[in-house]
Amino acid sequence: KAGIPLGVMKVLDPRQLKPDNIETERILTVFDETIVKLEITRLILRIIGSLERFARMLGPEITSSLLEHQKLSMEIQELLASPGDEERRRAVEQRLKCSLRNTLRLFLxxxxxxxxxxxxxxxxxxxxxxxxxxxxxxxxxxxxxxLTSPDEEKEKIQFMKDISLQVEKNTETISALQAELEAAIQTRDEEVNSKDKKIEHLKTSMEKLAKDCKADIQQIIKEGEKQQKEDEEASQDRCARLEQDVLHLIAQFKALVLEHRVLELVLRKVKGR
Structure with missing residues (x-):
């Protein structure tokens, strides 16, 4: 509470208020006694409802007074329920008031x-x-x-005006800061969304590239297998042709050998003559 004038402190904090004359003390005493009497009166009905429970704590004198008060309360209720004897009712009401005053006196x-x-x-x-x-x-x-003097009252009013003005300024500052914060949050969200979109685009591109690469690799493998198959078939054809050529040459060779042998026999026969 630093910076708060003493006069305002006295007004804002009731503990700072202290009676400064006998008349004020008397007024406060009446107030405080009345509050106590009201609180005691509030408790009486609850105590009467459980008198046996509280009898030892209350003592015989107060217990007897409460029993009398309970009896008079019931009697006045009966009279109010069936009106007619106004004089008796007024007499009972007077006795009930006296009973309440006596009970309050005992408690006080x-x-x-x-x-x-x-x-x-x-x-x-x-x-x-x-x-x-x-x-x-x-x-x-x-x-x-x-306990508030005219000067203190003026001081309080001025202080409250100053506080209200400060609160208004603080509210404006808070509103401005709130707007800046919301703008910063929006900018951040937009940047995050932009980065998320870029990341998603890169992810999609990488997945497409990987898919395309996979397709290219599969195509290359397929073409390689096709080429290998064609090469194998061509090689097999060449081998078959070479085998046929070899067989043909072998047959020619055998024919030549046979022919050579026949010629040798012919020559031998000619020489033998």
Missing amino acids: ANPLLYHGLKYEVWVRETPADVFIKAFKEFRDFTLERL
């Missing part, structure tokens, strides 16, 4: 008991709680008004 005389019961007694939230909360806020507001 024993603050430790009251504070202990606040933690022992569980009460569901009721409209009374809303009223007590509003009354406490009214007490703090009244205290603030009582």
